[in-house]
Amino acid sequence: MSAAMRTLAFLALIGISSSQTPDCSYLRLLNHLNLPTTNSALSIMRPVKNWTTTTILKLDMWLYGILEVDEKCQTLTSHVWIQMSWPNEFLTWNSSDFCGLDMVTVPRSMLWTPDIVIQEDASDSGSIHKGDYHSLMSSGRVRSNIRQRLTSTCRLNLYRFPFDEQHCNITFTSTTYQEDLLKLETYNNDTVLAKVSEHIMITQGEWQLENIKVTTDPWFHDGENFYKLIYMVKISRKPLLYVVILIIPLFYLLVLDLASFFIHEARGEKLSFKVTVLLSISVLLLILQDMLPSTEDALPMIATFCVSIFTMVGLSVLEAMVVIFLIDFDDFIGKKVQSCDNAHVDTQMDVIQNEPVGAEEKGEVKAEKSYLPLDWPKDGDLLKLILEEVRAARQEVGKQDKVKKKPSYYRKLAEIVDSVFFGIYLLTFLSFLVWMYVNWFRNPN
Known part of the structure; x- marks a missing residue:
């Protein structure tokens, strides 16, 4: 009798456990974050709970190729890969509650994206390829990738041509958010960026990448302070x-x-x-x-x-x-x-x-005055x-x-x-x- 009761109790426990199997789908996570419903506030506002909080945007640029340097137009055409990451304080979760799920992809249009531009950009819009999705981490951090055939203006110094070295700046900045609202930083230091770019570079043409240095500098526009992240690319001609x-x-x-x-x-x-x-x-x-x-x-x-x-x-x-x-x-x-x-x-x-x-020719030459031979x-x-x-x-x-x-x-x-x-x-x-x-x-x- 006791054995039968134990068996029934064990089967009941198995049934209860099977009926409480957690839902590990992406849909459950999106519903938890309230993303499937129309939530335009997440796409138009800076994702902070207190507006005085400064959003730290981390931006890394990898140089995949030096395509062309136009001396007449003073431009540098390169292939760059830009990785950006920023926090979203409204979209966080505990990954253990969702079967260890710590990353989900979200359409770009659903989330706020910083308006980062390149000041030296002279390329057309068709050369920019932005990913259709953002990667959203459980910590609330959002990642975005941009691939671009960048044509940037560069003041070329051709005094030592063809033994010249050029220093071209690629400056990232925001046109809307001031310094106290949006701050730009990098994930990796300039030494890592230069080594990795040199390693993954596909084509260089007649140019050789020497190094990449990264500096930050505030700039003033209409009486307001904005943050600039400057990539100084040094290249030398072959x-x-x-x-x-x-x-x-x-x-x-x-x-x-x-x-x-x-x-x-x-x-x-x-x-x-x-x-x-x-x-x-x-x-x-x-x-x-x-x-x-x-x-x-x-x-x-x-x-x-x-x-x-x-x-x-x-x-x-x-x-x-x-x-x-x-x-x-x-x-x-x-x-x-x-x-x-x-x-x-x-x-x-x-x-x-x-x-x-003369008289001599007339035969009047005196014999006593001629001492020369007769045939002379x-x-x-x-x-x-x-x-x-x-x-x-x-x-x-x-x-x-x-x-x-x-x-x-x-x-x-x-x-x-x-x-x-x-x-x-x-x-x-x-x-x-x-x-x-x-x-x-x-x-x-």
Whole structure:
């Protein structure tokens, strides 16, 4: 009898336990929070029980990629992931009362969301993807994720292009809630944000992420204080491509122009070679024009590099023209003097040929005054032969190489000008390279 009673009591206990199984559904939790019913107050008001309580908004930004840096438009296009979290004092529960349920997703439209904007944002609204749901924790904390292809304005300093480093700020702030109502903070420090962003970054293009620093700063607007959370992103350019297509060719062209001083003027190739080098530099200047903005206040170092080389080669072309002019002028003077000498010799020969026949030619030469052999030429014929030999010798000398001629005044002047300009050109070239190295590669921004 007692055994039967114990059995009936045990079965009754099992029935009661099974009938009191707790409801672990999301619906029960939402009903407990009064969310299924229309509750517009939760979506329009800041979720605090005392309006003087400051809402602490924690915001982390992860950099997923550096897509483009537009030097002309002064913009940085990046792919960012923004995580925000804030407390809601009206939506809390004990997770043990709901089978350990400590998180539920709620439509974005049902809950209050802080109006956080990016001051440097220049992207269109279609590039922003906001999640349709918020994550609501049992502690009342709300989490939200935003993924965005962000185009932000950035004041680029291109003075050391292509060895430049850029500092771009991404500033988060509220346009409605003042500093005493909404305060911005981060979950993680800037070191963690920089390391994680560098690890998860998908693409960087020609840029390298150096670091991310986070600072806070209040700002004033219409006499009211607002809170700002500033992400300072430091990126550096990868300069190898620009070195290969711009800097090295310009350096080679300058070396070639320096080597052109060893081309002899008589070959007529020096001037044409220098003009070719000058045109090549002009082409590189046109390529550089498409890269750099025309609104830059300070002239970038690479532009100074190109303009300086262009100026040096241009002066070298002018110097080559002056030297060639002096040499040609010297040849002109020499030919004029030679023609005058030949004309003088021809005049003397004409005078000798036209002299009247003397007494000697009439057979009146006294025998006692002639001590020459009988077959020796007469005086007029002898002088004529001497002049013919002199003219033949002059013509033979004129056919020899002009290099063997002793340089005259203008040719000597041309050689002096060429030597002095070469020395000045070489010293300027070396000084310019040292100056560019110190200011371009060694000095920071």
